[in-house]
Each structure stands twice: as C-alpha cells, then as structure tokens.
Amino acid sequence: MEPQPNNGEPVAKRQRTGDGSAAISNGAKAADQAKQQHSKKGAQQEGQQGATGAGRKRNQRDPRMSLMQQAVKKNNLQYAMSLFREVVGEGLTVPTHIVNSLMYMACGGEQWERYVRGLPLLSAEEAAAEAAAAGGAGGSVEGAGEGEEAGGAEAAAEQHQKGQQKGQQKGQQKGQQGRASQVPPPEGPAPSKExxxxxxxxxxAYMGGAGLGADQGTYLALARREALRGDPQAALQWARECFSRGKPMQLRIFHPAQVGYCLAADVAALEAIDGLIAGHRLDCTEYEYARLLEGIAAAGSYAQLKAVLARVQSDLNQLTPATAAHVAAFFQRPDAARQAFAPPERGGCPVVAAALGTSASGAGAAGPDAKVEADGGEAGGGWRWRVQSGVAVEEGGLCEAAGGSLRVIDLEDAEWESFATAIAELARKNMGPRAADFDAYVAWYDRNGPYDVLVDGANVAFFGQNHEGGGFNWEQIQDMYDMLCRRFKGKKILVMLHRRRLNDPEARSPAVTSFLERLKQAKSFYYTPAGANDDWFWLYACVRSKQGGLLVSNDELRDHIFSLLRPKHFLKWKERHISHYTFAPGAGPASAPSPAGAGGGGASGDADSTGRGGAAAGTPPPSRGARFELQLPRPYTACVQQLPESGAWMLPLADGTWMCIRPDREG
Incomplete structure (x- = not known):
C-alpha cells in the first residue's frame, strides 16, 4: 500500500522530466494498480500459497528464473525485463527474491546514488574498483558506508540461489553455469532514469497483482525509487512503512531519503532521520555522518557541525577524504567564520575564543592581547579558517601546523560497562550449553582482577614459528612474561591459554612446570575451557580493566566474532589498548625444546580446583626477557579532535594523513 506520512500530510507530488513523461506515466498507472492490489495482498497471498506443488516445482525448474538472476549480475536490465515479461505472460509466478533482484537493478544497482545525484555513471571496471576501495563501509559515490548494500537484494538473491543449489548434483550446477553464459552483456548506453x-x-505493480509480500529488499528498492523521482519525503515514508510491517530496520533503508535531503540542503530533515536512526538503536556509520556533514556544509550552523564532529570523535577512527571534504567545505563558507568567532554568549565557539585570546603569536595565531570583534565582521572580525591537507603529526602528537598537540581520547565510563556486558553476552551465546564456564571465569576475575596487562599466550608462542620444526613454544611465553614484569613493575599481568596446551608433552618439562608454578603463585595464569574461543576471555579481561588495560598480541582482531561488537566501542578500544611486539635486535624465535620425560609434575595437576592458584608473585630470572620489544599504542588517539591550544580541528584521513582546519588572521 502506498502509505501516507505519519503527520497526515499527503506524499509530495512526484517530479518528472519532460523526456520521460510517457514512460513514467505508464509506470505510474501500473503503480496505481499496485496500490489497490497490495491492499488485498493478504487474501491473494493465501491463494498463491494454495498453488499446487507441481506448479511451484515448475516455477523453480524453469531455467529463465536463473537467467534473470544472471542478468542482474551482468546488469542487463533490458534482457532481464524481457525474460520477466515472457515468464509472467505464460502464467508463471516470479518469486519475491527474484523480483527484488530485478528491482535492485531497476533502481540503478550499485550506482543508484549516481543516478539520484545526476553524476556520470562509472564503467563496470570503475564501479568494481570503487566498491573494492570502499570495502565494508563504502560503495556509494561518496565512498563511505554504502558498500554493505552494494549487493542489496542481489546478495539476498544469490544466497537464495545458493541454498537451492545446495545438495544438487554437479551436473545440475554445470547446467546453471551454462545457462549463465547465455546472458549477453548489456548493449548500448546505460538505462536512463526514466x-x-x-x-x-x-x-x-506485478507484486501487487501476484499477491507477493514485500520484504526489506522490496522496501529498500521502493525508497530508492522515490529518491530517483526527487521525493525524499516519500523515500523516508517507505522506511517507516518497512518498520510498521515488522521488518528489522537497517541503516541502508534511510540512505535514499538522506541523499534526497542532502540535495535539497534540508538540514532539519537530515537531523530528523538521525533521530529515527537513534530511535531504532542503530549506530551511525561514516556514511550517515557524511550525509549529515554534507547537509550542514551547505546550510547548517557551526553549532550543528560541532555537535556532529563530537559524535564522530567518539564513533570513528578515520574519515574518507570525501567526508573530510564536507567539513572543509563548511569552513570555506563566508558565514562559517562569523559563527565560530562570535563571543560564546552569542553562539560562538568557547574553545576558539579561549585559544585566540591566549595563544602565543605565530603563523595564524593571535597575540596575548588579541580580541575577536563582537559582530564578526565580514569574515569573523578579520579571522578566517585555513584548511591544510597532509599536515605532519610528530610521534608524540604535536602538530606545528595546528599549533597544538593531539591527546588521548578513550571510552567513557558508561561505555566501558556497556562494552564489557556486550562481550560477556556474546561469549555466553557463542559457548551455548557451556556458557557456565564463562560465568565461572567472570567470578574468578571478580575475585582476582583487574589486570593491567593481558597476554595472548598462543599468539606469543607461535610468533616467528612458521618454519620447519617450529610450533607452539613455551619459552617464548616465558620470555615475554619476564620482559613485561621488568617493563611494568608493580602491574598485574595475566597470561591466558587454552586448556589443551597444558596437555602438551612440553608442558610437563621441568622448565615449563616451574614457569607455570610461578604464574599460579602470582595469580597470573588462566586457562580457557575446552570448546571455548579464548579471544572472548582476554578481550573481556582487558575491557574490564578500562583505561588501564593493555593487551599484548599481534592479532589484528579481524575475526568475524569481533564484527559482532559495536564498532564505536571496539574500534576505539583497539586504537588505544593493544601493544604489538617484535623480536629485539639480534634476537629471534626460540628453538623447539626436547619432549619432557615422565614425572614432570603436570601443570594441570598442580592447579587448584579452578585450574588456577598460588598466592605470591615470583621474581623473573635476571637473564630472561630480552627476546621481545613492545610497540606500545601512540600517546594520542587518531580521531577527530579540536585542539584547545589553537582551536584548530584535526581530521585523520583513511590514507594515514591528517587535515588541519585552523583559525587564521586574514592578510
């Protein structure tokens, strides 16, 4: 059903172009029919579901169903729609997932936003390169946050197709591949918007007539349709309709409306969408922030910009150059300086006012007696914003171009608690019937923690061992532990390993037995239970330590389990609380020890009932601990920051460089 906005106002009239009026008129008639037909969808669906099994099998086995999906992959709209009309004309039902695939292509596919913005289309090679460069967060023309849906309905269709293919004979799969080769590449110019x-x-209209129910992919396509028509209000209404129908909400359903309101420079509407996203308990990615910044750059205020940048500071570690360009564009507006340099009581920036009133003289800096005019003048009382790209940041965080130093930005107290709770919940879910083992670990940690330094024992043991005869090496764990004891005197260190390592023959050698006894005496050892992923255990321990926690590991933490955590928490923690390591100059991997004989006194046998024990910390032998060097986190955080010394804004870019936007005297 074509919905009406929640406030009772009618959906805005569609915008049309003169050269496409006929095509749109025909489509509009079909859409009107669909509106009526979808209102009776429930009864029609029941009739559709009552079709005979033979009819359903006939639909599934018809090779043209697969050909339509292959045409979507090749972006051949004309060929796909020809097959669609042919199949429908024979009385066959095209299932929802295939219609969604066709809708995905009919909205412009991966280049839907280029159609909406009126930008030149990319070649297939350029589009693929753009999507690859954007990775998990790209795929839009802005290169920020749209990649997850570049597959959109197509990805869902591919998954459905794979599910159907599962269990079939290889001959049938080869047959499908042969049919795919029958789909020609598109010819001539790309389809017009009309x-x-x-x-x-x-x-x-077909979905309405066939009684097919709309799903998330359908509503996304309908929202994009409205964006193509230049009607962001209607696009947003389809997002609301998706939610009202009980479908799970995803960020991408809001993107068509966001792009439309960006083109209209409607900051209030963009902020309203931002509120809807928050209301659905979704975390903004760079794409959503980029749309807010794009709108603010065109028609927003300095207060609005600063509020968004404060959130970006908390949620993102870097920006694409396209997103940073929106920030720079705001400061290049003549009225931006007037807003920021006004007195704080008149809406100006307190940081800028304080910095310009006290900073030492220098390039772009005011003298100690400099003052900002109350009215701001034509460009802020003789002040402006200077944008510089590629500025240098020293190892300690000092940026001379910005006139100040970057500082450490960490999680807030409430975020630490939320992060730790999320890790524990995911760990219990991951462990299933053995979730009680994680609860036992939490209880043990409550009694013995917090710990300052967490050691990913397996990562250290295997480091540099990818050679013939290499393998899990206990000596390297001992060397790392001894080095950490010297480096962090008085700090509590916890080594974590999987339980099965205690059953290794080497674990029964006198040297390893003695080392494990030292760890247990210091309460510096915990083994994770069978069937558990030890990553959850050391991650939980480190997060429980809050600002003081440090994980020693060369693990890049790219495992899929980490993607389950909120990026705004995980990325900030990862930036501040992991120390990588390397071999010290002249050192290298330890050699494999000789297998231990009997009577070594097994570590697991010496442990108490929880597998841990001991009371007092041991002292590392003076000759050990020189094998490794730590690569500690930087003394500042890579994130958006405003420097109190100068009022300058620092933006970290995805290419590793920094953009500086600093107050500067004109002339």
Missing amino acids: QLLAAMDELW
Whole structure:
C-alpha cells in the first residue's frame, strides 16, 4: 500500500522530466494498480500459497528464473525485463527474491546514488574498483558506508540461489553455469532514469497483482525509487512503512531519503532521520555522518557541525577524504567564520575564543592581547579558517601546523560497562550449553582482577614459528612474561591459554612446570575451557580493566566474532589498548625444546580446583626477557579532535594523513 506520512500530510507530488513523461506515466498507472492490489495482498497471498506443488516445482525448474538472476549480475536490465515479461505472460509466478533482484537493478544497482545525484555513471571496471576501495563501509559515490548494500537484494538473491543449489548434483550446477553464459552483456548506453522508473513501477505493480509480500529488499528498492523521482519525503515514508510491517530496520533503508535531503540542503530533515536512526538503536556509520556533514556544509550552523564532529570523535577512527571534504567545505563558507568567532554568549565557539585570546603569536595565531570583534565582521572580525591537507603529526602528537598537540581520547565510563556486558553476552551465546564456564571465569576475575596487562599466550608462542620444526613454544611465553614484569613493575599481568596446551608433552618439562608454578603463585595464569574461543576471555579481561588495560598480541582482531561488537566501542578500544611486539635486535624465535620425560609434575595437576592458584608473585630470572620489544599504542588517539591550544580541528584521513582546519588572521 502506498502509505501516507505519519503527520497526515499527503506524499509530495512526484517530479518528472519532460523526456520521460510517457514512460513514467505508464509506470505510474501500473503503480496505481499496485496500490489497490497490495491492499488485498493478504487474501491473494493465501491463494498463491494454495498453488499446487507441481506448479511451484515448475516455477523453480524453469531455467529463465536463473537467467534473470544472471542478468542482474551482468546488469542487463533490458534482457532481464524481457525474460520477466515472457515468464509472467505464460502464467508463471516470479518469486519475491527474484523480483527484488530485478528491482535492485531497476533502481540503478550499485550506482543508484549516481543516478539520484545526476553524476556520470562509472564503467563496470570503475564501479568494481570503487566498491573494492570502499570495502565494508563504502560503495556509494561518496565512498563511505554504502558498500554493505552494494549487493542489496542481489546478495539476498544469490544466497537464495545458493541454498537451492545446495545438495544438487554437479551436473545440475554445470547446467546453471551454462545457462549463465547465455546472458549477453548489456548493449548500448546505460538505462536512463526514466527507463529505470518505468521498470520499477512495472515490477511493483506485478507484486501487487501476484499477491507477493514485500520484504526489506522490496522496501529498500521502493525508497530508492522515490529518491530517483526527487521525493525524499516519500523515500523516508517507505522506511517507516518497512518498520510498521515488522521488518528489522537497517541503516541502508534511510540512505535514499538522506541523499534526497542532502540535495535539497534540508538540514532539519537530515537531523530528523538521525533521530529515527537513534530511535531504532542503530549506530551511525561514516556514511550517515557524511550525509549529515554534507547537509550542514551547505546550510547548517557551526553549532550543528560541532555537535556532529563530537559524535564522530567518539564513533570513528578515520574519515574518507570525501567526508573530510564536507567539513572543509563548511569552513570555506563566508558565514562559517562569523559563527565560530562570535563571543560564546552569542553562539560562538568557547574553545576558539579561549585559544585566540591566549595563544602565543605565530603563523595564524593571535597575540596575548588579541580580541575577536563582537559582530564578526565580514569574515569573523578579520579571522578566517585555513584548511591544510597532509599536515605532519610528530610521534608524540604535536602538530606545528595546528599549533597544538593531539591527546588521548578513550571510552567513557558508561561505555566501558556497556562494552564489557556486550562481550560477556556474546561469549555466553557463542559457548551455548557451556556458557557456565564463562560465568565461572567472570567470578574468578571478580575475585582476582583487574589486570593491567593481558597476554595472548598462543599468539606469543607461535610468533616467528612458521618454519620447519617450529610450533607452539613455551619459552617464548616465558620470555615475554619476564620482559613485561621488568617493563611494568608493580602491574598485574595475566597470561591466558587454552586448556589443551597444558596437555602438551612440553608442558610437563621441568622448565615449563616451574614457569607455570610461578604464574599460579602470582595469580597470573588462566586457562580457557575446552570448546571455548579464548579471544572472548582476554578481550573481556582487558575491557574490564578500562583505561588501564593493555593487551599484548599481534592479532589484528579481524575475526568475524569481533564484527559482532559495536564498532564505536571496539574500534576505539583497539586504537588505544593493544601493544604489538617484535623480536629485539639480534634476537629471534626460540628453538623447539626436547619432549619432557615422565614425572614432570603436570601443570594441570598442580592447579587448584579452578585450574588456577598460588598466592605470591615470583621474581623473573635476571637473564630472561630480552627476546621481545613492545610497540606500545601512540600517546594520542587518531580521531577527530579540536585542539584547545589553537582551536584548530584535526581530521585523520583513511590514507594515514591528517587535515588541519585552523583559525587564521586574514592578510
């Protein structure tokens, strides 16, 4: 059903271009029919579900179903729609997931936003390169945050197709591959916006007539359709409709409306969408922040910009150059300086006012008696913002171009608690029936923690051992532990290993037995239970230590389990609380020890009932601990910051460089 906005106002009239009026008119008629047909969807769906099993099998086995999906992959809209009309004309039902795939292509596919913005389309090679460069957060023309949906309905269709193929004979799979080769590449120019809209309206009308229910992919396509028509209000209404139908909300459903409101420079509407996103308990990615910044750059205030940058500081570690360009564009507006340099009581920036009133003289800095004019003048009382790219930041965080130093930005107290709780919940879910083992670990940690330094024992033991005869090496763990005891005197250190390592023959050698006894005496050892992923255990311990926790590991933490955590917590923690390591000059991996004989006194046998024990810390032998060197986190955090010394804004870019936007005297 074509919904009406929640406030009772009618959906805005569609915008049309003169050269596409006929195609749109035909599509609009089909859409009107779909509106009526979808209102009776429930009864029609029941009739559809009552079709015979033979009819359903006939649909599934028809090779043109697969060909339509292959046409989507090749972006051949004309060929796909020709097959669609042919199949429908024969009375066959095209299932929802295939219609969604066609809708995905009919909205412009990966280049939907270029269509909406009126930008030149990319070649297939350029589009693929752009999507690859954007990675998990890209894929839009802005290169920030749209990549997750570059597959969109197509990805869902591919998954469905794979599910159907599962268990089939290889001969059938080869047959499908052969059919895929029958799909020709698209010929001639890319479809126009009017042709896309006509195809979308035809597909949506079909869904209504066939009684097919809309899912998330359908609502996303409908929102994009409205964006193509230049109607962001209607695009947003489809997002609301998706939620009202009980579908799980995803960020990408808001993107078409966001782009439309960016083009309209409607900051209030963009902020309203931002509120909806927060209301659905979704975390903004760079894409959503980029749209807010784009709108603010065109028509927003300094207060709005600063509020968004404060959130970006908390949630992101870097920005794409395109997102940073929106920030720079704001400061290049003539009225931006007037807003920021006004007295704080008149809406100006307190940081800028304080910095310009006290900073030492120098390039772009005011003298100790400098003052900012109350009215701001044409460009802020003779002040402006100077944008510099590629500025140098010293190892300690000092940036001469910015006139100040970057500082440490860490999680807030409430965020630490939320982060630790999320890790524990995911760990219990991951462990299933053995979740009680994690609860036992939490209880043990409550009695013995917090710990300052956590050692990923397996990572250290295997470091540099990828050679013939190499393998898990206890000596390297001991060397690391001894070095840490010297480096962090008085700090509590915890070595963590999987339980199965205690059953290794080497674990029963006198040297390892003695080392494990030292660890247990110092309460510096915990083994994770069978069937558990030890990553959850050391991550939880480190996060419980809050600002003082440090994980020693060369693990890049790219495992899929970490993607389950909120990026705003995990990325900030990862930036501040992991120390990598390398071999010290002249040192190298330890050699494999000889297998231990019997009577070594097994470590697991010496442990108490919890597998841990001891009371007093041991002292490392004076000759050990020189094998490794730590690579501690930087003394500052890579994130958006405003420097109190000068009022300058520092933006870290994805290419490793920094952008500086600093107050500067004109002339």
